[in-house]
Structure formats: C-alpha cells, structure tokens
Amino acid sequence: MTRSQPRSTRPSNRSRSLREIRSRRPTRRSMWRAAEAATWAARWFALRRRGSGRLGAAALLLLCAALLTGARLGGAVDTAPSQPQETLRVSPPAGLPPLARWVDVHNGASYTVALPTSAPASLVAAGGERFTFTTPTGDQLVAALPIAKQADGSYTQSTPVNAATGALTCVQGILRLSHGSGGAEAIVYTLATHFDQYALVAYAHLVYASARDKLGATGVCSGQTGQGSEQAIDMLSGCTASACTSPVETAGPTVTAFESSVVGAAKRGGPQSWQQVYTGSSRVITAQYGSDRFGTLIEQQAQKQGRIKSITPKTTAPQVQFDTAGQAYFIVTDAVELDKGGGNTVTVTVTTYYLLESGQWVFWFSLPVGS
C-alpha cells in the first residue's frame, strides 16, 4: 500500500490489555464466574498469541490475577441487578437484531455484521456471516466469516485460528478505497472481534496489508508485524480487547444522571452550566455544536419557553431496542416541568431517545408527546 494512512496510535493489544487489567478496580458488578473467565482468558490469549509466546506465561498470570481482583473479561455482560430500586431499570433487548452496528466515535472506525435471526446454541453459522469493517479513513472491507457463540452467550467472529499455534490465520480480502482516484486493493488480513450476547457492545481488531506488500503481508500472516506497511486498527465500542461493560446495567443510571445534570444546569443558568449535559449527548449534538454554542442555544430556548425545573420519569422499565439499521436505543417518557416565570409552571410530556454510542448511552433526541 502506498497511501499515507496513519498507523494505529493505540498501544499493541498485549500491552494495552495488560494495562487495562492492572487498572481495573474490583467492583461487585464486575464479579464473574471463574469458569467463564477461564474460557475467555484461554480464548483471547490464544487469539492474541500472534505466533510469539514469550509473554504468554506472564499474560496468563496477569489474567489470573485480574480474575482474583474481580476483573471482567470477555464479551459477555452481566445484567444482574445492581442499582438502587428507585433507579430506572432498563431491560435488555428481546433478541439479536438482523444487523448489528458498532461505531468507535473516537476514530470513526465501524464494524457491522449481519446476524441470523435464529441462532443455534453452539455455532451460529458455519459458512460465515457478512461483516463490514470501516477504517478511520473510510476504506471498507466487506467479507464473510463464521460467527461462533461462546458458552457465556457472547459471540466471536474472526479469521480462522491455527489449531497448533493458536494464532489467527490470515485470509485474502478486497479493501474498497474511499480516497484517491478510486478502486479497490487486494489485501491480506486477520480479524478478531467479540461482542456480547445482546450485540450491544463490541471490540474488533483488524490487521491488514496490501497483497502487493510482500513484507507486510508476511507480517500479517505470521503475526510478526512491523516489517512492512501493515495497518492495525481497533474498533472499540463498549469493549476493549479483553473486557466489555454491560450497557444494560448502565442505562438506568445514565438516564438518572443525565436528567439530573439537565435540571442542575438549568438551575444554575448560563451557557457554561451545560458542559456536563453536552458531554452526555450524542454526536448529533456534539458534532454539530460546540460546547459553548450548545449552552448558548439552550439558554436562548429557556428564555423563550421557560427554564426546565424538573424532569420526572414516567417510564418504569424501558427495553433496549434496535433500529432497522442495527443501532441500539431505548426510550424514556418524562414529565418535564418548565418554569415560565412569575411563579407559573407548565408540565410537558416528552419522549426522549437514548442511543448506544461506542458503548455509552447518550442523549439522542426528544419527541414531545402528541407532536
């Protein structure tokens, strides 16, 4: 490849996962069954061996240490109740979507995969399901690989694993190029992905090189990268290489915290008060308005329509849903009390949509009821 695509600035899988494991604090939410953890540890360790096992023992020890401290590994997420009863409780989705979509909002990479509507217990599809991996520069790899269902209910999709070495086997593919005079590039690549049992959060790691780049292609296939122009790209959407965070558990607290921040900002007043609300919003807002502009616009609306005085959830247990494009969201209905001044208030019922964006629930948009 001759294009000047930047290499991934993230640390390598191995060093990153070690740091993440070290920094993970034990919580009740992250308690996990040892058997499941062992399964995940063995699998992820095998996937990341890349033919060089010098640090294998050390990594395994660290993984075990992480388990002892309660770290959560792998793609399955635990939806055991852990929130106070007064907190909004969000139910997991009823089933897998036909199409699952994840975007890493930090680098623009995305991973979508077509899912069978009825998944057998052990192996979802032997022949392979179509996936699309989009690089941060917009180049796209469309191919099909098998999806495997794990014992804990989560899923993996990856290029084949060499049974002898445990390393990922490289395969050939076509990368559709978004820039330049146009065209496609023959590549060799390895792909390792995992996503949770609801297809809400995912991690994908693509390593590829142009088929014309002999050194790079050899590096991709041997797992010994750095000799050619290989590219390594992560797509993190609620999972790292080694762990996932349950978005089902965080949904309720997110709403509570967000609504609280809205009421608090409204009470304080002034454009600067809305920073926390801004950061809890989707890119529909953050990519369209700067923080200051957002605060100013909200304050202008407050002047015209009244200041938000309180937000009271009318929904008790919303369920996560998937839109037809594979994005996860849920809906909360609120009674929004507006202070019109002079002691006058009005209450409006509003439906608010929360979108799962890179594994975080964020405010998406509102829809006044009856509109």
Added chain:
Amino acid sequence: MPPLMPSFAEPLGRPHRLRLPMAIAGNALILGLILACCNPGATSVTSHGAVTICAMDAARTLDFPTDACFSGTFDAVGQAESLRIAAVDAHGNPLKQQQLNVTVGGANARAATVTTDGGGLATYTYTAATEGTDTIRVAVANDSASATARPAVIHWVTQRHLTHPVILVHGIHEDAGDFAHQFNPGVVSDSDQASDAGEQTWTALIEALKLVYDPASMEAFCYVDDPAWVTAPAACPAVETAGCNTALPVGSATPNACSSQSSVDLNAVALAHVVQDLSNRTGGKKVTLLAYSMGGAIVRTLLAGCLTSSGPTDQQDCATSDQLVDNTFFLNGAQQGSWLLTVNRGLDAATLSGDGIPDAAHSPFTSVLPLIAQSINGVIGDKLGLNLNNGAETDLTPQSANVLAHNSVQPTSTVNLYTFYGDIELGMAVNFYTYTLPATDSLPLGDLVMLAQNDNPLASPLWGGGSLCDTCGSLVNGYHSNGRYHAWALTQRYTFNISGLAPLLSAPNAVSTLQGAIQSPVQHLNVSQPTTQAPGSAIQVADTTGRAGAATTDMPDEILLTLMRGDGLI
C-alpha cells in the same frame, strides 16, 4: 356563510353565561357578511384568496389533456397559446363571475381583462409576434394582493425545421417508447404510455427542441433489453437488434424480461451503432446526446471508447462514434455510480464520505445516515427497480469495472460536456426535551441517488457521484465551467428534525421528516417531471448564453439556447 351556521347552533346547548357573548359575536359576523354582499367591489373575501395560472404542455396535451397544465411552456411565434386561470376565495371556493386583470410582461407585453365562469375558471389566449420570454400574472380586479404567487412563463421561439440529430438516452428501468412517441407522435404509438402520465417526462425539453429542430432527426435510444421492443417497436431504429435482447448475463434477476437493466457496456456499443446510423442518415451531421441517469454512464462509456467491451469491433465502433458526437447534456447522470448501490452491497452508510460530507469521526449525521439510506432506498430505490443481480446495477455501482474504465480516460476531446446535477443539502434540527436546536451542519446528498460529486473526470470515489466539470473552480450562481466543461448544480436545502425520523427506527419505509427532501423537484426521479422542467418552474439555472432575457432560466430553455448558440442561430 355555511361554515358559520353550526357555530350558531352549538351555543344553544352550552351554559347560559356563554349565550350573550356568542350572540353578539354572531350578529357582528352576520352584519359583516351583509355589508360584504352588498358591496361587490369590496375585497374582504378575495384578498386572502388565490389566483393561479398555468400553460398547456403541448406534448402532454396529446395524451393527457386534463393533466397537462404546468407553470409554463414553449410556443412557436405566431401560434396562439391559451392559459388557464383559476380563482378561489379564502375558503377555497371558486370566485364566480369575477373580473381578473391579466398582465403580460416581457417580449410581448400587454394587458387584458377576463371574467371567470361559474366554476371560477377563465382562459386567456394570446398570440405572440416576437421571439422571447413572456411572464404572465393575474390578479382579481382591484385586489393586487391576490396576484398569482407564481406567474406563468412562455418561451416564444421562431419555428424552424433544422436538422441537428439528437438522441435521448434514458435511465434505468425506463421505456424508450415513451420518448420516441413524444418526439414523433405520428410515427411512434406507445401503448402503455396512454395510461400512465408519470411516463411523460422531459416533455418540455422535447417540445422545445422540436420547435427548432426536425423531429425526424431526433430519437430515443432503445436499450438492448428496452421495454420499447415490446411496447413500441417503431421507437427503436432498425440499426439496433430487431427485438429485445434477452440474453442478459448469467445471474440476471430478470433474464428474460425487457426492463432496461442490461449492462452499461452492452448499451454503449449499441449506442455507438445508433449514433453512426443517425449521423449517416442526416448527412454526416454530428449528434447531440441527452443522457439521464444510467444514460450518463452509457454515454461516458461510449466517450471513453467502450474500454471494457470485448466484441471484435466494439472498441473500434465506439472510437468511431464518439467522433460523431458534438454535445452531451448529462441530466443527473451516473458519472461515478450511485451510493445507494454501494450501501446495498454491504458498505456501511454511516461512514458515507464525499465532497462536503462531514468526516465520519466528526459527523452529527452518523447515527441517522443508515436510516436515511434505508428510507431513500425504500422510496426511490424501489421505483428504480434496483436489483443487484442485473448488469445495469453491477455497472452503476461505484468503483465497478465499468466506472473505473470509463473514468480512467478523459471523455473525447471534441465533445462539449454540459452537466446538470441535483444538490440536495440536508440540515438536521434537534429536539432537546422541549427545546429545538437549529440545524447548523449540512449533509449534501446530491439528488439522493447520485452524490453531488466528483467534478474530476478521472475520479472514481467509493460512494460515486453525478457531477462532472474538470478543474472548473467554485460555483457562481450554481454554475461553473472550464473550456468544454460546463456544470450546473441544482441546489435545494431542506431541514428536518431528527425527532421526525422516529418512525424510521422500526419501519424503513415509514413517512418521516425526510419527505420534504424526497419530494424535492431535483430528487433523481423528480428532475425529469414537468413540474421541474416546465418554464416558470422553481428550478432555475444560470443562463450562460445571455439570450434568456434574465440571469436565470429553466433547464430546457438553457439547453435549447445552448444548442442554438452552437448552431449559430442566436
């Protein structure tokens, strides 16, 4: 009067305290109406009414006389044109026996008075003696506020009978018989068109051309699998295969159907033969090509020399024919393919990229683009009959072998290239609880089928596009040019509220706030409709000839004037 009656009856059943105020209000209304009735010159009713005017589209009148009145038309100097006028009051009721003032401005300025009939309708007929453009406005007598919101426009053209061969190359899933019939209704009868007014597109352009040029030298290109082979065989020139070529590539979804979904390559070679034949029949004159949608890809392939065709003489035939072309007008042409096909082949719509489209990592539209793509696919893609297994769809996919080939070389250097392309720009407002945040960023989606990119003739972007203007610089009044390259952007801006997309979350074909953009007159399917093409329509383009009488004019007028300028007629 009638609508007021129920309001008088209702208070009878209401609490007593409401009766007196209601009675007073009712009496006041009655008094007002009595005064209005006794004073015909008063305009209290009509001042909020409306007067509309339209002109008959000659081509459409032939088959659909009751649905042929649009914002304007082309007429021959010396012929009479009848304009239809309708006047209604504020409630939409016809204004009967109402005097209307008609004012004609422009090349044939004049004034007149007409009176509506019992249905609120009137006709104004006049004959022009001077070539040029007239603008006709109507108002209720003594009520200038009732003037037509949009005047009618007539382009008066001196009728000629010159020979300048023209071939219209239609789009995917269309029927050449429709257009051949419009060019030469006495020669080509089209059985299925008579029942479908929606098939009568490009009528204003065809009528404009026929006023100046000999219809016998104008024809519609029949795809190798064109429905015209069945519905209107006379539409297809003898030089083409006598009969629909159903030998479509293996894997075609409709291998035995005549549906204009055969490959671009096959059709480019066939077009080469038609161009040669028409040029020969007109004494060696050069041919002008009008190319809509897929027709644009066919013409680009021809002008590139049919590089991916494999027949023994294909490339030679194309190389010979492209020297016989003088002008090409691309009308929402598929220069680089359709982004809808990119999506349909599995690429992620959320990461759409292109000229003016926010980068995926910093775009507010990422979460809505897949929904928008689905909605457009549902409404427009279905009408286009898109099926990925057909040769046409394969070739029209951005970065297909066909696109890469014809965009690997400059179009034939002797051809003037005129491009009109849709440029719908979406803005997205956001409801934040009870507040509405305005749209700031813009998402340009071209004509919704072809993106408004890429001017470079040698570019083949991942998501395709419909524009072409080599090194033309920035647009000025929607137009730019460089030598033989000329391009007009048909820019329309729409703002939708993201909350209005909520229905799409569970139903891709649901009605949403995207409807405004989908119904845009410059949307891919709508650009050919009479409401977009007719003189006086809202879609205006910069006049580059200086002969339109104004800085802007409609697309057919600009095309006609450009051809006439090239032929030394103006």
